Amino acid sequence: MVDNPAYGVPELARRRFLGGGLLLAFAVVGASRKAHAAGEEPSLRAIQGATGASPHGGFDGFAPGGFIRIPPEGPITIIAPNVEMGQGIYTGEAMLICEELEAGLDQIHVVAAPPDEALYKQPILKSQATGGSTSIRGAWTPLRQAGAAARTMLIGAAAQQWKVPARECTAKRAVVTHRPSGRTLTYSALALAASHQPVPKDVQLKDPKDFTMIGKPLPRVDTPGKVDGSAIFGIDIRVPGMKVATVAACPTFGGKVAHVDDRATRRVPGVRDVVRLPNAVAVVGDHFWAAKQGLAALDITWDHGPNAMLDSAEIIRNLRDAHGTVQPVMARQTGDVDTALGKAAKKIGADYELPFLAHATMEPINTTVHVRADACEIWVGTQVPTMAQKLAADGTGLPLDKVVIHNQLLGGGFGRRLSADSIAQAVAIAKQVSYPVKIIWTREEDIQHDQYRPAYYDRISAGLDANGMPTAWVDHVGGASVLATYVPTGWPEGKLDPDAVEGAAKPPYDFANIHVDWVRADPPVPVLWWRGVGPTHNVFVVESFIDELAHAAAKDPVAYRLDLLRNNPRAAGALKMAAEKSGWGGALPAGSGRGVSLHDSFGSHVAMVIEIAVTETGEIKMKRIVAAIDCGLAINPDSVRAQLEGGIVFGLTAALYGEITFQNGRVMQSNFNNYRMLRMNETPPIEAYVVPSSESPGGVGETGTVSAAPALGNAIFAATGQRLRRYPFDRTQLHGAHAEGVVVSSRDAAQKTRVD
Amino acid sequence: MMTLRINGQSHVIDATPDMPLLWALRDLLGLTGTKFGCGIAQCGACTVHLDGNPVRSCVLPMAAVGNRDVTTIEAVGETAVGKKVQAAWVALEVPQCGYCQSGQIMSAAALLTRTPEPQDEDIDAAMSGNICRCGTYTRIRAAIKQAAKG
Ligand code: FES
Numbered sequence: 081m082v083d084n085p086a087y088g089v090p091e092l093a094r095r096r097f098l099g100g101g102l103l104l105a106f107a108v109v110g111a112s113r114k115a116h117a118a119g120e121e122p123s124l125r126a127i128q129g130a131t132g133a134s135p136h137g138g139f140d141g142f143a144p145g146g147f148i149r150i151p152p153e154g155p156i157t158i159i160a161p162n163v164e165m166g167q168g169i170y171t172g173e174a175m176l177i178c179e180e181l182e183a184g185l186d187q188i189h190v191v192a193a194p195p196d197e198a199l200y201k202q203p204i205l206k207s208q209a210t211g212g213s214t215s216i217r218g219a220w221t222p223l224r225q226a227g228a229a230a231r232t233m234l235i236g237a238a239a240q241q242w243k244v245p246a247r248e249c250t251a252k253r254a255v256v257t258h259r260p261s262g263r264t265l266t267y268s269a270l271a272l273a274a275s276h277q278p279v280p281k282d283v284q285l286k287d288p289k290d291f292t293m294i295g296k297p298l299p300r301v302d303t304p305g306k307v308d309g310s311a312i313f314g315i316d317i318r319v320p321g322m323k324v325a326t327v328a329a330c331p332t333f334g335g336k337v338a339h340v341d342d343r344a345t346r347r348v349p350g351v352r353d354v355v356r357l358p359n360a361v362a363v364v365g366d367h368f369w370a371a372k373q374g375l376a377a378l379d380i381t382w383d384h385g386p387n388a389m390l391d392s393a394e395i396i397r398n399l400r401d402a403h404g405t406v407q408p409v410m411a412r413q414t415g416d417v418d419t420a421l422g423k424a425a426k427k428i429g430a431d432y433e434l435p436f437l438a439h440a441t442m443e444p445i446n447t448t449v450h451v452r453a454d455a456c457e458i459w460v461g462t463q464v465p466t467m468a469q470k471l472a473a474d475g476t477g478l479p480l481d482k483v484v485i486h487n488q489l490l491g492g493g494f495g496r497r498l499s500a501d502s503i504a505q506a507v508a509i510a511k512q513v514s515y516p517v518k519i520i521w522t523r524e525e526d527i528q529h530d531q532y533r534p535a536y537y538d539r540i541s542a543g544l545d546a547n548g549m550p551t552a553w554v555d556h557v558g559g560a561s562v563l564a565t566y567v568p569t570g571w572p573e574g575k576l577d578p579d580a581v582e583g584a585a586k587p588p589y590d591f592a593n594i595h596v597d598w599v600r601a602d603p604p605v606p607v608l609w610w611r612g613v614g615p616t617h618n619v620f621v622v623e624s625f626i627d628e629l630a631h632a633a634a635k636d637p638v639a640y641r642l643d644l645l646r647n648n649p650r651a652a653g654a655l656k657m658a659a660e661k662s663g664w665g666g667a668l669p670a671g672s673g674r675g676v677s678l679h680d681s682f683g684s685h686v687a688m689v690i691e692i693a694v695t696e697t698g699e700i701k702m703k704r705i706v707a708a709i710d711c712g713l714a715i716n717p718d719s720v721r722a723q724l725e726g727g728i729v730f731g732l733t734a735a736l737y738g739e740i741t742f743q744n745g746r747v748m749q750s751n752f753n754n755y756r757m758l759r760m761n762e763t764p765p766i767e768a769y770v771v772p773s774s775e776s777p778g779g780v781g782e783t784g785t786v787s788a789a790p791a792l793g794n795a796i797f798a799a800t801g802q803r804l805r806r807y808p809f810d811r812t813q814l815h816g817a818h819a820e821g822v823v824v825s826s827r828d829a830a831q832k833t834r835v836d
Numbered sequence: 837m838m839t840l841r842i843n844g845q846s847h848v849i850d851a852t853p854d855m856p857l858l859w860a861l862r863d864l865l866g867l868t869g870t871k872f873g874c875g876i877a878q879c880g881a882c883t884v885h886l887d888g889n890p891v892r893s894c895v896l897p898m899a900a901v902g903n904r905d906v907t908t909i910e911a912v913g914e915t916a917v918g919k920k921v922q923a924a925w926v927a928l929e930v931p932q933c934g935y936c937q938s939g940q941i942m943s944a945a946a947l948l949t950r951t952p953e954p955q956d957e958d959i960d961a962a963m964s965g966n967i968c969r970c971g972t973y974t975r976i977r978a979a980i981k982q983a984a985k986g
């Protein structure tokens with residue numbers, strides 16, 4: 081089960097905080113920091129800290145480090161270092177711990193970690209954050225070590241009590257058994273004694289063949305609460321005395337509030353306050369409806385600021401023009417592309433374009449804040465709890481340890497909740513009132529004040545030998561630095577933002593001569609990571625273009641790829657599996673086609689085949705999707721399949737509908753009526769296969785999204801002969817184009833393949 | 837003041853009659869299982885039953901509820917169909933983030949009450965008003981079929 085962290089009257093919250101597992105992680109910090117020694121494994125470090133001199137901050141039980149709390153009575157608490165936003169990480173991380181701890185998923189409950197970099201820093205991201213499909217990769221070793229160390233100490237405590245050698249004892253389902261005598265003690269009974277056991281210097285992790293949980297499709301711990309309405313998301317928090325607010329920020333980026341007339345608002349029944357910020361106005365009411373009515377009644381005059389004329393067509397033009405005017409930053413140079421191009425039998429080049437995208441998490445952006453003179457308490461679902469804490473401390477002037485973050489289940493993250501912009505705004509609003517306030521953004525506010533996946537304009541080319549195989553590959557990626565969002569001083573000129581080329585610099589294929597660079601162009605639009613991060617935009621270009629090369633060589637797109645994968649057996653394995661399961665090569669009616677994509681991302685190898693039919697009027701009907709992933713050892717194969725299924729839908733939504741545009745400085749989309757989502761009637765059957773593997777686990781959550789758009793674009797080409805080099809795919813170009821092999825020239829000259 | 841019958845109980849609600857049912861449920865009664873997703877009848881996150889029929893509570897003024905029975909996700913498991921739907925959702929691990937799932941389950945339970953053995957077209961018609969940003973559609977379809985069987 082998932083525990084809904086403390087909420088309620090502040091007094092009660094405080095008491096639970098002091099008495100429960102959540103605060104405990106806080107309480108042990110002082111001790112654990114003292115005990116840290118450079119170079120030690122985080123889990124063991126944490127254990128040493130927790131079991132040092134401190135009596136565990138008032139928690140009467142076994143608190144080995146940051147991840148495990150075993151009280152003398154009641155279920156074991158697992159503190160998940162990563163946040164649950166649908167990817168199943170509470171279950172996956174609990175499985176890693178419980179495999180070694182020897183406890184069942186039905187014997188534990190999982191809570192979100194409080195902000196604490198010392199205990200919960202993500203080793204790959206190097207901060208306490210959840211994103212980039214890094215969670216399992218980072219947790220794989222430390223969480224198993226934490227479970228093993230705790231088990232060793234519990235067994236040690238039992239052995240001491242029985243005065244027998246520890247090696248005669250085993251543990252299973254939270255019970256220690258002394259084999260020769262058959263005596264047993266539960267973990268609960270051992271909790272106090274285990275605290276006094278020496279922390280093991282080293283732990284032996286299980287041989288994978290002995291795993292009883294890892295690798296099994298175990299039921300998710302958070303599912304029951306998500307089918308009966310009892311799961312609590314940030315937006316569901318209710319604190320006594322709380323009011324509800326909604327907010328309107330200046331519709332143009334960088335604009336400000338010039339004047340507010342709130343006379344009509346104050347007459348709306350249930351409206352309590354109107355709060356003004358430099359760039360936004362919030363209306364507070366007894367409930368959301370009052371706040372929303374009140375906001376609608378406001379008469380706000382905006383000072384639209386420097387971006388009042390912002391226009392997406394111009395942004396795209398600037399991105400295109402940056403090629404040739406901006407000095408590119410080198411990302412990869414192997415071999416000699418110039419010489420290879422000089423000798424090529426055929427040269428091919430194309431420009432690809434990708435739009436701005438919004439995240440549109442299903443749970444609208446919200447934060448509940450109570451600012452008091454001496455403390456600030458925040459209830460929110462965030463991917464970056466320490467960043468949220470820091471911004472709240474800065475915003476209130478309170479010391480960091482007076483800001484309490486109660487992290488909640490996230491109704492979707494997709495990168496949106498890697499930003500704490502809305503949390504900082506909520507604190508600024510809450511500071512001006514004396515009561516706790518829940519700030520909820522309308523869907524319109526969410527779409528129009530997102531931080532967007534930036535647009536890209538990439539120029540790619542290749543030289544082919546007489547057999548049509550690539551001898552040179554040149555990829556100029558053009559777009560913004562997303563990392564710059566996180567660097568207060570900006571991303572330095574001339575320095576590579578690795579995210580910009582993450583899926584371009586190392587394609588899965590053998591290219592003897594490859595050149596990849598980044599042409600930086602930052603638009604005046606707030607940008608952020610979006611599901612699939614760097615690879616989502618790079619791989620659309622790489623995988624569409626390799627398909628172009630296969631067709632230019634008159635070769636089968638799967639066979640062509642396999643020819644280039646002789647040194648990449650895992651990618652080849654995933655591709656073969658997807659091809660075989662999808663019936664690749666089988667006959668299809670006219671106007672139908674299959675498209676394939678392949679990528680190595682986040683430590684995994686993913687292939688996807690989609691079969692579509694295109695109607696006379698250019699409508700795309702998706703018939704069937706098959707995906708295969710080699711993600712190393714799959715901790716929970718069912719969660720892996722679910723992530724692939726969902727990630728593909730997320731990517732197809734963008735490929736078919738996703739586009740944020742700007743006109744006169746404003747975002748032109750506002751809600752699901754004009755920022756469309758894929759729906760049930762459009763979603764074809766999706767089969768997801770996991771390639772059996774014993775390699776270390778790779779990332780999964782982002783991968784399906786990366787696969788989707790290029791596979792669909794390639795299927796459109798197979799069905800119609802039309803190569804669409806920008807998404808959302810323009811179906812007007814497919815009118816009457818479904819006759820096999822007929823190549824209709826592109827509408828836009830910039831998007832034509834250049835063949836010399 | 838208005839009186840609504842929700843999950844078999846009468847509630848006196850002190851709010852203007854134009855207030856959508858969603859906000860009475862969530863903000864006045866604390867029934868937070870029903871979700872806000874769009875506010876314009878586009879996503880289905882706020883779906884509840886009115887005398888067994890699925891409605892989008894974000895655009896349904898309380899004045900329009902009258903004396904009809906409101907059922908929310910918190911009580912749908914007390915009906916035979918709702919219970920089967922929830923069991924199938926658990927068995928097939930449908931939810932990801934879970935935020936849309938209250939609405940999905942309410943739409944599915946209403947479908948199966950009306951059409952105990954739905955074909956794919958029935959599922960499309962009944963479920964396409966419910967968005968799932970996590971993309972759980974294939975499992976929702978499978979779970980509806982499983983609930984219909986069991
Ligand atoms: S919130 Fe009612 S349909 Fe979206």
Ligand code: FES
Pocket residue numbers: 166442491492931932933934935936937967968969970971972
């Ligand atoms: S499960 Fe996340 S929106 Fe449906």
